[in-house]
Amino acid sequence: MDDHGAEPGKAGHIWRAAAQGLAHLDRVLIAALGLGALLGAVLLWWQIDGRIHALESVLANQIRLRASAIDVQMQAAQGHLEALRQRAELFYAEYPAPAEMPQGSLLTAFLASNPGNDPALPYSLDRLPPPYLTSQIGNLIALSADDAAQQPEISRADPGAWRQEAAMMVQLLPLMAVTQKVVPEVRRLLYISRAGMVALHPWVRSDETDLLLQLATTPAFRHAGPALNPQGGPVWTLSAPDQPDRMVTLSLPLTLEGRFLGSFTLDVPLAGIREKLGSVIRTDAAMLLVDGNGHIIASSQDGPAPALLDDVLPGGLERLAGGGPLHGFNQPFTVSAALKSAPWHMVYVTPPFSLLLVAMQDVVISVLGFVASLLVLLFIVRRLMQRALKVRDQAVQAERNARAAAERALTDLRAAHDELDFLNREKTRFFSLVSHDLRGPFNSMLGMTQELADHAPRMSAEDTADFARTVHEMARKVFDLLENLLQWSRVQMSGTPFAPMVFPVRDVVGDAVRDVASAALAKDIQVLDAVGDRWVLADRTMALAILRNLLMNAVKFSHPGGVVHVTSRAQGDRLEIAVTDKGIGMEPSQLQQLLRAGPGASRPGTQGETGTGLGLTLVRDLALRHGGELRLESEPGRGTIASFTVPLSADPAETRRLAALGVE
Incomplete structure (x- = not known):
């Protein structure tokens, strides 16, 4: 009893130990998964942080490059203003006294705009002297003496100094035009003088600008003055936000011996x-x-x-x-x-x-790319294993196929033996037929020619002519037999090259009709051509042989005075050519016998004509060379329809004409 009671307690202890082991294993697995997730998160964040720093570096370089581009534009504009200021300083250094200043055509035209020095009239270069053009030079405008006196910011010096400054500004006009061309971003160049004058480029009429009335109050002039710019450096100002075409203005003061004379100013559109x-x-x-x-x-x-x-x-x-x-x-x-x-x-x-999302997107794409590469690698390994298994299966299958191939080869060998035996019998029958068909005409020809040789001097002209016609008819039959024999043997031996070409079917039908014209004329049979103007792609010699044999059969089995029709109709990409007669026709059994492969016995025609037995066999083989087949439809006493098909084609001349029209 004690032993039996101990068995269940021992089993329970084993189950409890197994459960504790599984619980311990679950804790280890959870801890490993947690540690792996933490490590993956650290690596992922490390990648994201590196990507953020890379993006910051790229953006910082782009900002520096674009700032350098704007700096180059601003430095170019500032350099040209500095050149204008140096030219003004050089002018005063060359002509320190008003009496020494040069008197050019521009200055003369400027002073001539108010010849009487009327204090109520302004001065301007509205009328430029030759050779100056408004498109090449700017304008110089001066307030009238009365308007200058009403503006406290304007300080007009004595007339001599005023004219001296006007002469300096006139010399600056060509240089301002050059600056306008070299710095195309500049909308307008100005030199605003404290004496109430302004030189501006491009040229504008004095009565078309209100610049003079705002001369001393413009921000560019005020900010360049010593009150707001004691250092005399360049000053950048911006037009009011409510203006539709906002401008960025650069001003550079002109100061001589501590005296502020004016400011050079250029306007750059904010859009640029x-x-x-x-x-x-x-x-x-x-x-x-x-x-x-x-x-x-x-x-x-x-x-x-x-x-x-x-x-x-x-x-x-x-x-x-x-x-x-x-x-x-x-x-x-x-x-x-x-x-x-x-x-x-x-x-x-x-x-x-923003950058965090971009970096996370890039890293996720990289991770997905790695996972995709890993999946591709696994897929390749799987395919390699499948290929190895497939190679093994193919080896087994190859062994089975080899065994089956050997069996098929044995079967094919037997079939070839049977076919050779059949061909041998056909050859024997063929030579028997040929020897029979050749022996008859030749025996008749030998007898007729021997009769002519022995009795020609005693025969009448009519008998001689009749003998000659008979010999000719027999020779023609022998020739037709040999011609069909040669054509059929070449097709069977693949000795005749297949040379398709594009030609009108009417031409080959006409040749075939001419070949049978004598036989048709002898029986008073009309051969009507109704094939139309279609073009085909076929071997012309083979097509002529097909039509000639079909027409000869139609004439042979037609009653005297009958009609034979040659017609055609399109069937998709092929042309069906049919030869129809109203002759004696055939029974179904005769039709089946004619459709059998190989040469057969020939039936006599309506007037006892004999054939070679090779005509329809040759026609069937030649039609097969063109991808078609010979079809026969016949009823006893109602005639026969023999047809075959060849590939259709287009008229080359018409094709070239349409191609030329398409090119034009």
Whole structure:
């Protein structure tokens, strides 16, 4: 009893130990899966972080390149203004006294615009002297003395100094035209003088601009003055936002011996600078051009841009003071680059999480590519294993096929033996038929010619002619027999080359009708050609042999005075040619006998004509060479229809004409 009671307790202990082992195994498996997931997450984040830094580097390089492009444009404009200022300083160095200034045609024309020096009239170059043209040079306009006196910002010096400054400005006009050509982005060039004069390019009539009335109040002139620009450096200003065609203006003051004379100014359309910003890859990002006060000058985004950088990036320029890129999970990613020639910054701003999403997308694509490559590798290994198994199965199957092939070869050998035996019997029957058909005509010819040789001097002319016709008819029968024999043997031995060509079927039908004309005339039979103007692709010699044999049979089995028709009809891409007679026709048994392969006995015609027995056999073989077949339809006493088909073709001349029309 104790032993039996111990058995269940031992089994329960084993089951409990197994359950504990499985539970321990589950914990190890869960821990391994958790550790693998953590490691995968770390590697994935490492890849994403590296991708983010790579994107930041690419964007920073793009910002620097685009900032350099705008810098080059601004430096070129600033350099040409500096050249104009140096030319003005050189003029005063060459002609320090008003009495020494040159008197050119432009200055003369300018002074002649107000010959009486009327204080109520302005001065201008509205009428340029020859050879100057308005498209080549700008205008010089001066306020009248009365208008200049009413503006406190205008300080007109004595007449001599005023004329000296006018002479300097006249000499600057050609140089301003050159600057306009070299810097095509510039919309307008100005030199605004404190004496109430302005030189501008391109040329515009004085009464078509209100520049003189705003001369001393323009932002470019005021900001270039010593009050707002004590250092005398270049000054960049921007037109009001409400103006439809906003301009960026660069001003450079002209100061001699501490005295502010005026400012050189050029206007650049803001649209041209906006084009220099270029496009951004992401539609939710923006490329901005910001001035030193945080105002947004231009934006790459379509539509109206925000007024301040603070509206896009919290903190504005203060956050960009460090110079490096700014990014965070909940903050916009920002890269900036300062311009060297202007107090502006180029700023690239993307929404929060933007680069993170791009980096995650790239990494996910890479992971998917790796997984796809692994799957492809597994697929290739699987296919290789399947191919190895398939090779083994093919070897087994090859052995079976070899055994089956040997059996088929034995069967084919037996069939070939039977076929050779059949061909041998056919050959014997063929030679028997040929020897019989040749012996009869030759015996008759030998007897007739011997009779002529022995009794020709004593025979009448009519008997001699009758003998000659009989000999000719027998010779013709022998010739037809030999011709069909040669054609049939060549087809059987593949000795006749198949040379298809394009030709009108009417031509070969006409030749065949002429070949049987004498036989048809002897029986008063009409052969009517109704094949039409169709073109075929066939061997002309073989087609002629087919038609000649069919026509000879039709004449042979037609009653005297009958009619034989040759017709054709299209059947898809093939042409069926039929020879129809109203002769004696055939019984179904006779029709089946004629359709058998190989030469057979010939039936006599309506007037006892004999044949070779090879005609229809030859026709059937030649029709097969053209991809067709010989068809016979016959009724006793109602005639026979013999037809065959050949490939249809198009008229080459018509094809060339249509091709020429298509080319034209």
